[in-house]
Amino acid sequence: MRKLISLILLVIIAGGIVLSLKEIPFGISKIKIGDYYIKKGIEETGATNIVTSVVVSYRGFDTLGEITILFTAAIGLSAVLGTYRKRKAGEKVEPPSFIVKTGCRFLFPILLLVGAYIFIHGHLTPGGGFQGGAIIASAFLLMYLGCEGKRINENTSIVVEVLGALTFIVLGIIGLTIGKDFLFNFLPKGEPNTLLSAGIIPVIYIAIGFKVGSELAGIIDHLIEKNQ
Amino acid sequence: MNFLSEYIYYIGAFSLIFIGLFIVLAKKNLIKVIIGLSIVDTGINLFLITLGYIRGGTAPVFSKPGLKAENMVDPVPQALVLTAIVIGVAVLALALTLAIKLYKHYGTLNLRKIKEQKW
Amino acid sequence: MVNPILLIVIPLGLAFVVPLFRFISKKIEKFIPFFALLANLIISLTLFPHVLEKPIHVSIGGFLPPLGINLVAGPLGILFAMLIALVGFLVSIYAFAYIKEKDQEKYHILYLLLLTGATGVVLTGDIFNLFVFFEILCISSYSLVAYFGDKPGIESAVKYLIQGAVGSSLVLIGIGLLYGQFGTLNMADIASNIHSVHSISVFIPLVLLITGFGVEAAIFPLNAWLPDAHSSAPSSISAILSGIAIEVGLYAIVRVVFTLFGASSILTFLLFLGVITLLIGELCAFNQENIKRMLAYSSIGQIGLIVFALSIGSLSGINGGLFQLVSHTLSKALLFLAAGYMIFRSGSMNISSFEGMGKKMPYTSFAFTIGAFSIVGLPPFIGFPGKFMILKAALFEQDILFTILVFLILLATIIEGAYFFRVVQTIYFKGEKSTPGQEREIAPLSVLIPVFIFVGLIVVIGIYPKLITEILESSASELLNRADYIKNILP
Amino acid sequence: MEIVILILVFLMIVSAIAALIFKDLMNAVIASCVVSLIAAVLFYFLQAPDVAMAEAAIGAALVTGIFVIAVKRTKRFEE
Known part of the structure; x- marks a missing residue:
C-alpha cells in the first residue's frame, strides 16, 4: 500500500518535471552569466580554472556558507554522540593484517602530499580546497584502518579548523575595510597560470583545504570511536 | 537511438532521483533510507552538471593555450554542485550519527517499530 | 551607514x-551568543530608518x-533580521x-549558527545562496533537536532530518x-x-520550491515532524x-511566490491550505495532554492563519499577516520559555x-497567562490587532x-481559546490543597528578565x-511591487 | 563513445536498483558507492573534472567509509 502511494506520487512529480524539461534542451549553448564568467574570468580574478574563480570569487559567499555547513555538521555530530573519550589503554583491538598495515603506512604520506598539491594548485588545474581536503581526510581514514590506536589530536584539529575559517572571514573583512565589498580580491592578480597569481583565491583555497581536511577527519574520528 | 543518446544523461539523473525518493518513501530501515538520500543527491548533482553541458565543449580550465572560450561548458552548475556535494556529506554524516544513536536507544533501525511519539 | 553584511559576518565569525x-576559559562561551545578537540588534535598529x-x-x-x-x-528583510536578533x-x-x-559550547555554537542561517536567508538576494x-x-x-540525546529527541530529530532532507532536494531540483x-x-x-517563458515550465519549479520550503514552514501535509521536534527539543530551542525557524521558512515561500514568480494563481490554493492547516493544528492541539506538544500544534495553527492572510494578496491582507507573524513570534517564544521553566520545576510535561x-x-x-491571552487574541495584547486586521x-x-x-477561522479561534483557558485554569484554580514542601519558588533572574521583556513588548505593541x-x-x-524590487537591483 | 555512456548509465541505474533491493546493508552501501563512482566518470565525460574529483573523493570514498562505520556500529541486515 505504502509502496503504491509512493509510486503514484513519484509518477506525478516525474510527469511535471518532464513537462518542465522541454524548455531545457540538452547540450545547446544557453548560458548567460556562465558565458560572462568564461570570457572575463581570467581578466577579473586571475584564476585560469574558471570553476575555482566562480567558487571562490564570484560566488565566494556560497563557499563561506558551505564551510559553515560542514562545521555545523561536525559540531552537531559531536554534540549528538556525546563527549569525546579517548580509548582506554587495555582495550582489545583487532590488529590489521600485515599487508593492510604496510599499505596504509606507505599510502598515508603520499595521499597527504597529493591532497596538498591539489588544493595549492586549485586556481590553475582542476581541484581545489574541497577535493584536496577530502583526499587528506581519506588518508586519515586509511590511517584508522591500518594503524591501530592512532588518533589525531582533537585540540590540533580544532585549532586548524578554526584558523582555516577565520582566515576566510578575516580576508573578507579586510576587503570590506579597505573600502570595497566583503570578500573583495584586494591582492595583486599577478601573471595568469603561475602559482602566485589570482590574489586571495589560492590563500582562501588553502585555508579551505586545511579546514575541510581536518573537519572530515574529525567526523570520521568521532564516528569510529567505539565507546561512549 | 537518437532520442536515447540525446536524453541519456537526463534519464540517468532522474532515474537516480526517483529510485532514491522511492527508497526514502517506501523502505523501513533507517540506513536504507539514508542510502536513498545519498542516491537522490547524486542524481541531482548529475542533473545540474548536465544542465551546463555543451555538445563538444571543453572543461572551463585554461590549462593550455589554444582553448576557445566559446567552446567551454558552463562553470556555474559545476560550482553549485561542488557546494551541493559538501552539503550532502554534511547531512549524511549527521543522519548516520543519529542512526547510530537511535540504534543504541531502541536496538532496532526499523522506523515502523519506533513509535514512542504519536504523530 | 553600517554594512548589512555585518549582520551575518559577526555571528558567523564569533561562532x-x-x-x-x-x-582560555570555559566560562566565557555562554556570553558569546549574547554579545553577537546584541550587536545584531543594534545594527538592525540603526539600519531601520535608512x-x-x-x-x-x-x-x-x-x-x-547578477x-x-x-x-x-x-x-521585509530588516524586519525579519530585527525579529531574529531580538528573540535570539x-x-x-x-x-x-x-x-x-x-x-x-556546542549548544552555543549551534545556536549562533542557527540564527546566522536565519539572518542569511532573509537578507540574501540570490536563490542558491538562500538555499x-x-x-x-x-x-x-x-x-x-537531538541535543539532549534522549530517546524522544533522537527519534524526532531523525524524522525531522529525513523530511527536511527530502525538502531540500526538491528545492535544489527547482533551482536547477x-x-x-x-x-x-x-x-x-x-x-x-519570469513571464517570458511558457507558464507550465515555470509552474513546476514554483511547486517544487514551495513544497521544499513548506517542509520547514510546516504547511499542512508537510508538518508531521513539527510536534515531535518542537516538543522534544530543549525549551529554549523550541522557542x-x-x-524563528518556521517563520523563516514562511519568508522563503513568500519571497518565492511574490517576488520571484509574482504568481497570483497559486494564491487561491494557498488560501485553502492555510485554513486547513489552521483547523488541523487547533483541533490536534485541543486533544493534547502534553503542554509542549499543545504549543507546537498551536504553532501549526498560527502558521495556517498567517499563510491564509498572506495569500489574500491585498495590501491589507499581507499587512495583517505580517503583524500576526510578529505577534506569533513574540507570544509563542514567551509561552515556550515560561512553559519550559515550569516543566523544569514540576519535572513533567503533562x-x-x-x-x-x-x-x-x-x-x-503570570507571564504564561499573558502569552496565552495574546495568542488567543484578547484585546489589550499584541494578538488582537493582528487577528482583527486579518479578518477585516x-x-x-x-x-x-x-x-x-x-x-472557519473564528471557529478555530474558539477552539484555541478553549484549550488555552483550560491550561490557565489548571495553573490557577486547580490543586487548592497545599502539600508541604511546595513553597513559592521564584525563577532565577536570567529567566525572568527575558520573559518579562517579552511581556512588556506584547502589552506595549498591543x-x-x-x-x-x-x-x-x-x-x-515591497512584496507587492516586484517592479521596484527588480529596478532597485538591476538598474 | 556514445555506447560507452549508454552502458555506464545503464549500470548506474542497475546499481541504484540493487541498492534498493539488497537486504544486506553492506552490499547496499557498496552498490551506492558504485553509483557514485559511475557518476564521477560521467561528470568527467560531461567536462566537469573538478566535480568528478570531488565526487570520487567525497561521494565515493568518504561517504562509503562513513556508511561502513555506521553499518558496523548498528545492524547489518535489514528486517
Whole structure:
C-alpha cells in the first residue's frame, strides 16, 4: 500500500518535471552569466580554472556558507554522540593484517602530499580546497584502518579548523575595510597560470583545504570511536 | 537511438532521483533510507552538471593555450554542485550519527517499530 | 551607514571562534551568543530608518548583480533580521540558567549558527545562496533537536532530518530547473524574465520550491515532524524553532511566490491550505495532554492563519499577516520559555502537573497567562490587532468564499481559546490543597528578565500597534511591487 | 563513445536498483558507492573534472567509509 502511494506520487512529480524539461534542451549553448564568467574570468580574478574563480570569487559567499555547513555538521555530530573519550589503554583491538598495515603506512604520506598539491594548485588545474581536503581526510581514514590506536589530536584539529575559517572571514573583512565589498580580491592578480597569481583565491583555497581536511577527519574520528 | 543518446544523461539523473525518493518513501530501515538520500543527491548533482553541458565543449580550465572560450561548458552548475556535494556529506554524516544513536536507544533501525511519539 | 553584511559576518565569525575558548576559559562561551545578537540588534535598529527610505543592497566580492551574490536589506528583510536578533538575544539570556549540560559550547555554537542561517536567508538576494543559508538553519536545528540525546529527541530529530532532507532536494531540483531556463541565479534577474517563458515550465519549479520550503514552514501535509521536534527539543530551542525557524521558512515561500514568480494563481490554493492547516493544528492541539506538544500544534495553527492572510494578496491582507507573524513570534517564544521553566520545576510535561503553579511560581505563571491571552487574541495584547486586521482584510474582499473561510477561522479561534483557558485554569484554580514542601519558588533572574521583556513588548505593541505598522506597511508594499524590487537591483 | 555512456548509465541505474533491493546493508552501501563512482566518470565525460574529483573523493570514498562505520556500529541486515 505504502509502496503504491509512493509510486503514484513519484509518477506525478516525474510527469511535471518532464513537462518542465522541454524548455531545457540538452547540450545547446544557453548560458548567460556562465558565458560572462568564461570570457572575463581570467581578466577579473586571475584564476585560469574558471570553476575555482566562480567558487571562490564570484560566488565566494556560497563557499563561506558551505564551510559553515560542514562545521555545523561536525559540531552537531559531536554534540549528538556525546563527549569525546579517548580509548582506554587495555582495550582489545583487532590488529590489521600485515599487508593492510604496510599499505596504509606507505599510502598515508603520499595521499597527504597529493591532497596538498591539489588544493595549492586549485586556481590553475582542476581541484581545489574541497577535493584536496577530502583526499587528506581519506588518508586519515586509511590511517584508522591500518594503524591501530592512532588518533589525531582533537585540540590540533580544532585549532586548524578554526584558523582555516577565520582566515576566510578575516580576508573578507579586510576587503570590506579597505573600502570595497566583503570578500573583495584586494591582492595583486599577478601573471595568469603561475602559482602566485589570482590574489586571495589560492590563500582562501588553502585555508579551505586545511579546514575541510581536518573537519572530515574529525567526523570520521568521532564516528569510529567505539565507546561512549 | 537518437532520442536515447540525446536524453541519456537526463534519464540517468532522474532515474537516480526517483529510485532514491522511492527508497526514502517506501523502505523501513533507517540506513536504507539514508542510502536513498545519498542516491537522490547524486542524481541531482548529475542533473545540474548536465544542465551546463555543451555538445563538444571543453572543461572551463585554461590549462593550455589554444582553448576557445566559446567552446567551454558552463562553470556555474559545476560550482553549485561542488557546494551541493559538501552539503550532502554534511547531512549524511549527521543522519548516520543519529542512526547510530537511535540504534543504541531502541536496538532496532526499523522506523515502523519506533513509535514512542504519536504523530 | 553600517554594512548589512555585518549582520551575518559577526555571528558567523564569533561562532567559529567559540571552540578556541576551551583554551582560555570555559566560562566565557555562554556570553558569546549574547554579545553577537546584541550587536545584531543594534545594527538592525540603526539600519531601520535608512531602509524605510530606500532598500540597501550590497554586492559581495565587488561583482555587481547578477554576476555576484548580493544582499538586499529591504524593509521585509530588516524586519525579519530585527525579529531574529531580538528573540535570539532574549533567548540567549534565558539559556544562561537553562542550559546546564557539561558540553555547553556546542549548544552555543549551534545556536549562533542557527540564527546566522536565519539572518542569511532573509537578507540574501540570490536563490542558491538562500538555499545554502537555509541548509545551515536546517542542519543546526536537526542537531539542536537531538541535543539532549534522549530517546524522544533522537527519534524526532531523525524524522525531522529525513523530511527536511527530502525538502531540500526538491528545492535544489527547482533551482536547477530555474537556472536551466534563465541562466542566472539572482532573484531579481529571474523575476524580470519570469513571464517570458511558457507558464507550465515555470509552474513546476514554483511547486517544487514551495513544497521544499513548506517542509520547514510546516504547511499542512508537510508538518508531521513539527510536534515531535518542537516538543522534544530543549525549551529554549523550541522557542527559537517556533518563533524563528518556521517563520523563516514562511519568508522563503513568500519571497518565492511574490517576488520571484509574482504568481497570483497559486494564491487561491494557498488560501485553502492555510485554513486547513489552521483547523488541523487547533483541533490536534485541543486533544493534547502534553503542554509542549499543545504549543507546537498551536504553532501549526498560527502558521495556517498567517499563510491564509498572506495569500489574500491585498495590501491589507499581507499587512495583517505580517503583524500576526510578529505577534506569533513574540507570544509563542514567551509561552515556550515560561512553559519550559515550569516543566523544569514540576519535572513533567503533562498539563495536569501544573496544578497550583499559580501559587508556586507566580511570575512565570503570570507571564504564561499573558502569552496565552495574546495568542488567543484578547484585546489589550499584541494578538488582537493582528487577528482583527486579518479578518477585516478577508471580509473586505466581499466574496462568499471569504465569508465562509472567516467563519472557519473564528471557529478555530474558539477552539484555541478553549484549550488555552483550560491550561490557565489548571495553573490557577486547580490543586487548592497545599502539600508541604511546595513553597513559592521564584525563577532565577536570567529567566525572568527575558520573559518579562517579552511581556512588556506584547502589552506595549498591543496597545500602540502604530509602533510597527510603518515597517509592516513598507514590507507589504515591497512584496507587492516586484517592479521596484527588480529596478532597485538591476538598474 | 556514445555506447560507452549508454552502458555506464545503464549500470548506474542497475546499481541504484540493487541498492534498493539488497537486504544486506553492506552490499547496499557498496552498490551506492558504485553509483557514485559511475557518476564521477560521467561528470568527467560531461567536462566537469573538478566535480568528478570531488565526487570520487567525497561521494565515493568518504561517504562509503562513513556508511561502513555506521553499518558496523548498528545492524547489518535489514528486517
